[in-house]
Amino acid sequence: MDGGGETSTAAKEARGLKKGPWTTTEDAILTEYVRKRGEGNWNAVQKNSGLLRCGKSCRLRWANHLRPNLRKGSFTPDEEKIIIELHAKLGNKWARMASQLPGRTDNEIKNYWNTRMKRRQRAGLPLYPHEIQHLGIGNDDEFEIRCFQFPNQDHPNHQNMIQYTNSSNTSPSSSSSSSQPPKELCLDPLISTNPGLNQIPNMFSPYNNSFENDNKQFGFSLTFSSSSSSNELCNPDQLLELMSENLDTNVASKKDIDVLSLMGDHETIPSYFSLGLDTTVLELPSNQTPCTSNIMHDNNVHLDSPAGNSGLLDALLEESRALSRGGIFKDARVSSSGLCEFQDKRVKMDFENRLIDHLSSSHQSSFGKKCYMNSNHLNLYIIFCYNH
DNA sequence: AATCGCGACAACCGCCTTTGT
DNA sequence: TACAAAGGCGGTTGTCGCGAT
The missing domain is CATH 1.10.10.60 (Homeodomain-like)
Known part of the structure; x- marks a missing residue:
């Protein structure tokens, strides 16, 4: 940590580091340094450029004043x-x-x-x-379920996606106007219109169990977006219920699922599952960009277990509840809104892995996991292949 | 002219997380 | 796995300019 060393006033003074406003000369030295060596390794600036500033000071000066593309002046x-x-x-x-x-x-x-x-x-x-x-804090937890299909994984631009949402409020990242219809605002900017979606059966819809198409791969995506706090997000029960509701009735009868395939160029994407919202932006590779129709289904996704649930995931659901009560998820702190915060990254990973394992064994097939984040959403994708 | 209050901005500080070894 | 270094973030403080008194 740098708390006691780099930022300690006494330590800095002892090392002859300067404080206070930056001079134009110092700015020029730092700018030239970054031009030659790039950003990062700020603590080396002093050593390599002779600038008598600590690394953090250099980083801040660069980030706030010297880096290109900064907008100066009053806010519009x-x-x-x-x-x-x-x-x-x-x-x-x-x-x-x-x-x-x-x-x-x-x-x-x-x-x-x-x-x-x-x-x-x-x-x-x-x-x-x-x-x-x-828009105030506490009333805008939202989630989305997206189903998408890959007619041909070599031609991922032909992917189709169906999106459900319970969202009823706006996303500030997608709009500067509060007058826009909420459903439009729920759309991920990565998602574009795909007129072919009308032809694709909604495999996860409770109203359409059709599974007949030529696709070799499809995905199941959960998007959780919560701005109630930086860490508050889904809890295992919610996720499992969503999975149960939307997967069981439509996929459980498919015995021929057998091959795992993470979509696209998965080596280029970090494969982690983080339940904390942060500012990380992991962009989908161009060949993975899910497409969707401008059709927005009005089906709200209910967290209640549906009557038609075949029960494939009930066991997992119950297990999750038991675990939540019993200790595995003891680090998940349930908030007033019923969501929970994972205090330990390992708990998140454990939940994800158990979910994948359970799905794999239940379907006697292999599941993979992939998580992407954009500025506001956490996406957990569970992708698998099946044979006709 | 001096000084006071205020707003705007810059910089620092300490804590936390991430990363590398 | 443990540890340290680096980086990121949010809170706080310092500095400066300007208008009012």
């Missing part, structure tokens, strides 16, 4: 609106907010917000304008 009215909406949704997550505002830094946003907040408090005004108070 649009940017201000976005900041207010983002703060209503995210709280003091300045870095995440900055990721939604190209060219702006977390420090700028933080300063803007703090001064604005002081001003409004002094004036006795509410923190948020009335029209966006509904």
Whole structure:
């Protein structure tokens, strides 16, 4: 850690490191250093350039003032609106907010917000304008289920996707206007229109168990998006119930699933499963970009176990509940909204692995897992192949 | 002209997470 | 697996300019 060393005032002074405002000469030295050696390894700047600044100071100076594509000057009215909406949704997550505002830094946003907040408090005004108070923390947990198919994994641009959502509120990352219909706002920007979707049976729909198509591969995607807090997300029960509801009635009868295949170029994608929301943006490779129709199904996905559940995952569901009560998930702290926060990364991995294992054994086939994150969503993809 | 208050911005600090060994 | 270094993040403090008094 650098807490006691690099940032210690006494230690820095002892090493002759300078503090306070940067001079143009220092800026020039740092800029030249980054131009030659690139970003990162900031602690080496002092050694290699003679700049009497600590690594963290260099990084901050570069990030906030010297790096290219920074937008300087006052925030535009649009940017201000976005900041207010983002703060209503995210709280003091300045870095995440900055990721939604190209060219702006977390420090700028933080300063803007703090001064604005002081001003409004002094004036006795509410923190948020009335029209966006509904975005407030705690009422916007949302999830989506997407089903997509791969007519040919060599031609992934022909993928199709069906998306369910229970979302009823806006995503600030996708809109600066609160007047847009929520369902449009739920769409992942990665998803584009695919007019062919009409021809594809909805294999996961409770209303259509058809599984007849030429596809060799399909995927099951869960997207959880929660802005209630930075860590709050799905809990195992929710995920398992969703899986149970949407997988059992449609896939359980398929005995011929047998081959695991992670979609696309999986070597290029980190294969981890993180239940924490952060600012990480893992972009889908171009050949994996799921496509979808502009058809948005209105089927809300209920967390209640459906009557028609064939029960394939009931055991897992029950197991998960027992484990939640009994200790395996003892590190998952249930929040007031019924969701939980995983305190230990290993717990997340354990849950995911057990889910995959169970699906694999239940279907006597192999399942794979893949997780992507965009700025707001966590996606767990479970992909598998089947034979006709 | 001096000073006070305020806003805006820059920089620092400490804690936490990630990464490398 | 443990440890240390590096990096990231959010809170806090410092500095400066400007207008009001």
